[in-house]
Amino acid sequence: MTRILLCGCNGKMGRVIAACVKEREDCKIVAGIDIRTDPFGDFPVYASPSEVQEEADVVIDFSHPALLSPLLQFGLEHKLPLVLCTTGYNHDQVNALKQASHKIPVFYSGNMSLGINLLIGLSKKAAQVLGEDFDIEIIEKHHNQKIDAPSGTALMIADAISSVEDRQMTYMYDRHSQRKKRDKNEIGLHSVRGGTIVGEHEVIFAGPHEVITLSHSAQSKEIFANGSINAAVFLAKQPAGLYDMSDLLK
Incomplete structure (x- = not known):
């Protein structure tokens, strides 16, 4: 039985994860962390990692980038694996979690969906x-x-494509202030925010007289919740290192 500490438990994703865990027999949530400490389930909720008293095997984090530093400190102090699903980390924060992975297992992914990770593979190809x-x-x-915008997933896709290009790619986030032709080495990233869209990603390859489009549409937050839970059960048994969805899918 994998004991999970759920960070961001009172957020939308946190509540979906808690509901999904209830349907499983291989794991349980022993405590939560959230700025809102009102409990909604059968586990206590604390305002910060340092207040947690329960023993856990792994942390799932769906909270806010601002909590990364205390969460890394907590993980290092307690030798606790961290599944980091929060997006919007800056360069220094990414470097910090990579450094922590030398001492504890860290699972870091901007998207926990199997389908999205397939989309990334197809985009690279x-x-x-x-x-x-x-x-x-x-x-x-x-x-x-x-x-955050663009989404962590959009950046994951762009980074994956860049990794297989022989040329140096640059990311173009906004064109309205520039009056010039599109550079061949650009990857354009565009964000739409509206309503209750769970998550849609479209990769367009526009060439001479033909266009190829790859797309993924998330219908429910449960795909991300189950992905994070599977990652937690997996990570609790791993040695120190940096892991992502490609390791889970092997």
């Missing part, structure tokens, strides 16, 4: 096959409560 004649644009759509 398309970039390799199509080459420089095709311009690449990424469009992501999310609900009107999402704070």
Whole structure:
């Protein structure tokens, strides 16, 4: 039985994760962390990691980038694996979690969906096959409560495509202030925020006289919840290191 400490438990994703865990027999939530400490389930909720008293095997974090530093400190002090699902980390924060992974297991992914990770693989293959004649644009759509833009997933896709390109790719987030032709080495990233869109990502390869589009549409937050839970059960048994969805899918 994997004992989970759920960070961001009173948020939308936290509540979905808690509901999904209840349907499983291989794990349970022993405590939660949230700025709102009102308990809604059968586990206590604390305002910070340092207040947690229960023994856990792994942490799932769906909270806010501002909590990363105390969470890393908590994980290092207690030798506790961390599943980091929060998006919007800056460069220094990414480096910090990578450093922590030398001492504890850290699972870091901007998207916990199996389908999205398949989309990433297909996008890499398309970039390799199509080459420089095709311009690449990424469009992501999310609900009107999402704070960061572009989404962590859109950046994951762009980074994956860049990793297989022989040329140095640059990311173009906004074109309205520039009056010039599109550069061949650009990857355009565009964000849409509205309504209750769970998450949609579209990768466009626009070439001479043809367009190829790869897309993924999330219908429910449960796909991300179950992905994070599977990652937690997996990570609780792993040695120190940096892990992502590719390790879970092996």
